[in-house]
Amino acid sequence: MARKMNKANGYMDTGAQKTREINVEEHSGLSARLRLPGQTGLARLACLAVQPLLTRVVGRIAARHPSLFARLGDYRQADFLIDPVEFPFALHLRPDPDDLVFRAVPRHLDMKPVAVIRGRFLLLLELIDAEQDGDAAFFSRELEITGDTEAVVRLRNALDDVDGSIAQETAAMFGPPGRAILSRLRRNYLD
């Protein structure tokens, strides 16, 4: 076990493995949000609407890229909250190959994720696809991470070892309309 410096007395001591639980409400992120009347209900409706899509997408990606799970180590059972700031909901990811979870959740759901990854949706998508560099996005403050940094680093490295474009694979699942939507999203992001 690593020795740690005791902040109170200045001496090195041994400490128990850190466990972090983060309160999503306390980490409201890139911009503080006001919860408007009816917003929670709207978020729940949006979650229900997109859930079949998310289930299909994540199942396909996991099947096509099984090697990405190895780099996650013990964090395969960890709960990540991915928060696209302009969406009415957040995304809950548990990258467990035996029990994969990827679902839309109301942002203010009472959950204790190991880490929260927050930024604009297209930035998050470009990070997944290695079109953007995560460190650079962090330096610029466009990307915000809170919670267990090792969990985020492992997830980032796992996704970065995937060849090809997860976004394009996803778009291709829905044919020409899917590709058109992705193209439109990217144009808007660049603008």
Add this chain to the structure above:
Amino acid sequence: MSLAELICPAGTPAALRTAVDAGADAVYCGFQDATNARNFPGLNFTPQELAEAVAYAHAKGAKVLLALNTYPPAGKVDLWRQAADTGARLGVDAFIVADMGVAEYIARNHPDIRLHLSVQAAASSPEAIRYYCENFGVKRVVLPRILTIPEIRQIRKEIPCEIETFIFGNHGLMVEGRCSLTNYLTGQSTNLDGVCSPASDVEYVRAEDGTMASKLAGFTIDRFGPDEKAGYPTICKGRYTAAHRSDGYYAFEEPISLNLARLLPELIDAGVHAFKIEGRQRSKSYVRAVVSAFRNAVDEIRAGRTADIANLVALTEGQKQTQGAFATKKWR
């Protein structure tokens, strides 16, 4: 004659393929353990992945350099020896080493494979470099980032091996291989365990006013304003208050990256054989952008033309760049 080889980082097999495809002459990488100085979670290669990477690189005319550039703790050298044996079996083109014991083991047991002296050895004088050449057959030295170009030119005249210099990425002016700051707070060592600011000890805390605190092992080492660019959570680049500076200042170094794009012709002229890009911990996106830019620049210079250097500042730490000691020792 300077070959101006481009030596590029790879933290994953996909990054290695990206580097090779972007024009790397050689790619450096490491195993998933303490034998290399980027022993980060989820990063690096299994032996099987390295075998496939070597095959991919060699098929495209690129070399693979295996970083074994940490120092084995006393009595625990087996991991480093096994890594060297595995690397040799898989056909790597060179080992990058810092520790004399590791160098001696490879020189004795794998004499046909080149030895490169890591920047972690902090060999910055002709005497020190010659010692490694004469005793272990070192073929190339990676110079610490503390020398001016005239000093590099002079060293080149006095040593029997090739010179490699960093040209882009992390800018660490500590006595490399000797830094104990991370060890002091976390108990893990950059030089023995390969972890500078281990991710498990890093935490970012955002306040309601938009400021973000960077913490290592529970200690706040920097606090960034709402619109301020951020840097890595390393102690050497932390901001501190002191008796004579109550405002908080960068006591050791600043969050800034090295970028020698505009000094490439002078470095080639000084006899530098190889240019190293830092960043095994960075993404494929970084590798693609930086390697492509420097591939183009080196090719233009070799062809006798002025290089059109791409703007890479967005990829730099703190989104700031410097030529550091290569331009002047008064760079700060």
